[in-house]
Amino acid sequence: MPKLNGVLETALYVDDKPRSIRFFKExxxxxxxxxxxxxxxxxxxxxSILLIFARGESTHGEDTPTGHIPGHDGEGPLHMAxxxxxxxxxxxxxxxxxxxxxxxxxxxxxAGGRSYYFxxxxxxxxxxxxxxxxxxxx
Amino acid sequence: MPKLNGVLETALYVDDKPRSIRFFKExxxxxxxxxxxxxxxxxxxxxSILLIFARGESTHGEDTPTGHIPGHDGEGPLHMAxxxxxxxxxxxxxxxxxxxxxxxxxxxxxAGGRSYYFxxxxxxxxxxxxxxxxxxxx
Numbered sequence: 001m002p003k004l005n006g007v008l009e010t011a012l013y014v015d016d017k018p019r020s021i022r023f024f025k026e027x028x029x030x031x032x033x034x035x036x037x038x039x040x041x042x043x044x045x046x047x048s049i050l051l052i053f054a055r056g057e058s059t060h061g062e063d064t065p066t067g068h069i070p071g072h073d074g075e076g077p078l079h080m081a082x083x084x085x086x087x088x089x090x091x092x093x094x095x096x097x098x099x100x101x102x103x104x105x106x107x108x109x110x111a112g113g114r115s116y117y118f119x120x121x122x123x124x125x126x127x128x129x130x131x132x133x134x135x136x137x138x
Numbered sequence: 139m140p141k142l143n144g145v146l147e148t149a150l151y152v153d154d155k156p157r158s159i160r161f162f163k164e165x166x167x168x169x170x171x172x173x174x175x176x177x178x179x180x181x182x183x184x185x186s187i188l189l190i191f192a193r194g195e196s197t198h199g200e201d202t203p204t205g206h207i208p209g210h211d212g213e214g215p216l217h218m219a220x221x222x223x224x225x226x227x228x229x230x231x232x233x234x235x236x237x238x239x240x241x242x243x244x245x246x247x248x249a250g251g252r253s254y255y256f257x258x259x260x261x262x263x264x265x266x267x268x269x270x271x272x273x274x275x276x
Contacts, residue, residue: 001167001229001233002167002222002223002226002229002230002233003167003183003222003223003226004166004167004168004182004183004220004221004222004266005183005184005220005221005222005223006182006183006184006185006186006220006221007145007147007148007182007184007186007187007188007218007219007220007221008219008220008221008265008267008272008275009145009217009218009219009265009267010145010148010218011216011217011218028142029139029140029141029142030142033272033273033274034272041272043272043273043274044142044144044145045141045142045143045144046143046144046145046184046185047144047184047221047272047274047275048144048145048186048274048275049145049219049272049274049275050145051217053217058217064245066245066246066247066248067243067244067245067246067253068242068243068245069243069245069255070242070243070255070263071215071263072214072215072216072217072262072263073214073215074212074213074214074215074216074217075212075213076210076211076212077210077211077212078149078210078212078216079147079149079189079191079196079210079212080145080147080148080149081145081146081147081187082142082143082144082145082146083142083143083144083145083146083185084140084141084142084143085141085143088140088141091140092140095139095140104206104208105205105206105207105208106205107202107204107205107206107207108204108205109204110204115205117207117208124210125208125209125210127146127147128142129146129147134146134171134172134179134181134185134187135171135181136171136181136185136186136187137146137185137186137187
């Protein structure tokens with residue numbers, strides 16, 4: 001049986017794409033790797049991608065010369081988490097608070113590691129987490 | 139500015155969690171690393187996690203002895219993608235077709251790499267993609 005090598009893309013659906021681009025670029029420090037009307041793709045580190053879709057703009061998919069990209073869409077508030085180094089936990093918290101990001105909570109995990117939860121501009125529940133909480137993330 | 143080291147968790151919201159568990163375990167070959175009433179977590183490879191939430195069961199979050207896990211929920215069809223090796227593309231396609239998984243499309247990307255799109259039991263648009271399509275995924 002073939003195997004999966006990890007999550008490549010996770011997607012959020014947003015009401016105001018320019019606002020989300022500012023947030024993920026300026027507050028989260030992510031670099032844009034593709035920017036189209038219906039989607040913006042960010043390098044989220046570790047060979048993974050965060051996709052931001054303008055809500056309702058990808059419902060019907062897209063025909064390209066080399067294949068059809070199927071349609072999808074979503075309502076939230078969805079959840080996703082980023083990996084961060086333990087040494088970056090306090091700097092991230094300080095940075096997000098200084099940027100006025102809506103803080104939700106902090107959790108210290110029984111197995112190790114900790115998480116800081118906050119909202120993106122659409123109210124999606126974002127998380128930054130240090131190694132330890134999952135058996136495959138030590 | 140602190141940095142992000144990749145996507146740790148991506149989440150799908152499902153109508154029938156036992157059905158989704160069978161799909162992600164038996165068809166996608168993922169191992170369960172946590173299984174609770176409201177969520178099941180799968181090792182998705184590469185130190186990343188796929189979270190399956192029973193729709194409506196995580197709306198109010200959860201108080202734990204070491205912190206509050208905030209609530210979230212979602213409607214789809216959402217999108218996410220897994221990394222696969224180029225050598226595993228044909229075996230994956232054969233495997234998914236043999237399992238009767240609903241195929242959506244295939245795309246060969248201008249920058250390199252190819253994607254196979256299919257549906258999970260809730261109609262979420264899943265993708266398996268080989269290296270090349272993103273500048274940080276070569």
